[in-house]
Amino acid sequence: MQSQPPPPHRRRFPWAGRNFRIQTAATVVSGLGNAGAPIATAFAVMASGGSTAEVGYVTAARLVPVVLLLMIGGALADRLPRHHVMVVANLCSAVSQAVLAALVLAGQAQLWQLMLLSAAGGAGHAFYAPASEGMIMQSVAAEHAGRAFSVFRLALNSAQIGGMALGGALTAAVGPGWVLAVDAGCFLVAAALRFFLEAEAAPAAAGGGMLRDLREGWQEFASRRWLWVIVLQFAVLMACITAVDAVYGPIVAEQRLGGAGDWGLALAAHGIGLVVTGLLMVRWQPRRILLIGNWGVFLFGLPALALALAAPLPVLVAAMFLSGAGVTVFGVNWMVALQQEIPAEMFSRVSAYDQLGSLSLAPVGTALAGPAAVGLGLTGALWACAALCLLLSALVLLEPQVRRLSRRSAPASVARPVEPATVG
Missing domain, CATH: 1.20.1250.20 (MFS general substrate transporter like domains)
Structure with missing residues (x-):
């Protein structure tokens, strides 16, 4: 029983x-x-x-x-x-x-x-x-x-x-x-x-082969303009953010601040921003999920801006905290959008296209960070990263689907989650 x-x-x-x-x-x-x-x-x-x-x-x-x-x-x-x-x-x-x-x-x-x-x-x-x-x-x-x-x-x-x-x-x-x-x-x-x-729930039908599954996942991904527009945005954003976090930030900390200890403090502030905003998002459920999420993306460029301005450590720490807050605001609303709009049997394939697109230029950003700093100067490279983050965040809002996609309580197109009969 x-x-x-x-x-x-x-x-x-x-x-x-x-x-x-x-x-x-x-x-x-x-x-x-x-x-x-x-x-x-x-x-x-x-x-x-x-x-x-x-x-x-x-x-x-x-x-x-x-x-x-x-x-x-x-x-x-x-x-x-x-x-x-x-x-x-x-x-x-x-x-x-x-x-x-x-x-x-x-x-x-x-x-x-x-x-x-x-x-x-x-x-x-x-x-x-x-x-x-x-x-x-x-x-x-x-x-x-x-x-x-x-x-x-x-x-x-x-x-x-x-x-x-x-x-x-x-x-x-x-x-x-x-x-x-x-x-x-x-x-x-x-x-x-x-x-x-x-x-x-039952997975995708076993017939048709892997190529058919990948083609269906691509069709699902490409048919939603809000989805691929934001993934393209993040391909460039992740290249900039990776360059700042992995290359430029430690260099600026070594040259202008107190070295690894100060950079570690800035990274800790970023983490605290992630966690504190997570507590806020437990209760805050905005209606325009992608619009609000993209306002969080505007904060991603603040660390590069603070480093470019040679800001003192407290300002850099505040910028890192706010960027962490922005990551959580975007991340939660992005997951809500995917769960609401993508059929359950396509979740993992669409997620794979999302992650692949978002990560595709990150190695390029790291590889080009050094040459960019030589060509533009360290400060110039940081300004370029900050400007790209802000520009891309603004350009994405030109897409009507990003501005208008709204939270729904029970989307008919998405399979309901399976709940087990017993709770243990």
Whole structure:
């Protein structure tokens, strides 16, 4: 005999079903470990005698499989049970991180090994990410989407902030190998949690092949002007933001501020902005979801502007806080728009096209950051990044669909989420 869900007053979040709670908990666990892994990997490269360029090679080795395999991951996640895809991807990431940790702890890690294992981790992420986004979108009813996605991003951002702080401290205290081992363990725990997710609605029909699935996903993506316009916007935005965060910010901090400590403080302010605004978005549910979300995007260029103006540290910290707030405002409203407008059986494929487009120019931004600083000067390059962020945010508002897309309580075109019969 099936048990009945507890009355709403007995649950803190009565709208959060079993799948939502399990997926959020697993995301926190894997986020805690994974946020510290890039720090540990960079120090592992340097500990083995690697140069700054080799740190970049290892970072690129992780990114390339993500770009190449995202579309396949999205198609599989719409064809197979999403929680199965996530479990396998988490297990693959756990194995790659465990092998990497063992090599680093043994003092035998070579550059090709670090690159190969980083690539394996990137491949795992390419299959995990579309399945994860599809699962979280389908696990909550449309009328509660804004609140649910705010809580999810709040948990994710808090885990990443804590993971970065913990990863940095542990790397300094016990070495990068142990941090990578902790990351492997977190992936194992996350895989175990996701094993207990309930199967969602029936996936895409098995006939027709992968190419048909990808073509259908592209048609769904390309048919919505608001969707591809914003993804094009973010392709350039992410190139600028990556250049500022990874190259220009640390250089300015070293030349004009107090070095790595001050830059770390600025990054912490960005993280606090993410979390604080997440609390706000739990209650704030604007009607014009993309219009309000894009007002958050206007804040993305503030760090580049503060750095270009040689602003003092308090001003830079405030700019980073506001940019973090903007990320959350956009991110929550963007997830609401996708959940509301995209059919459930297409969630993961459309998410893969979204992520692929948004990330496509990020490596280019990092690669061109140095030449741009030489050609324009560091200040000129920062002004260019700030101007592009502001200009693109304004241009997107010329698209009527971006300005007019409104929140609906229960869209008829989107499949209702599957809720399990028992709550445990």
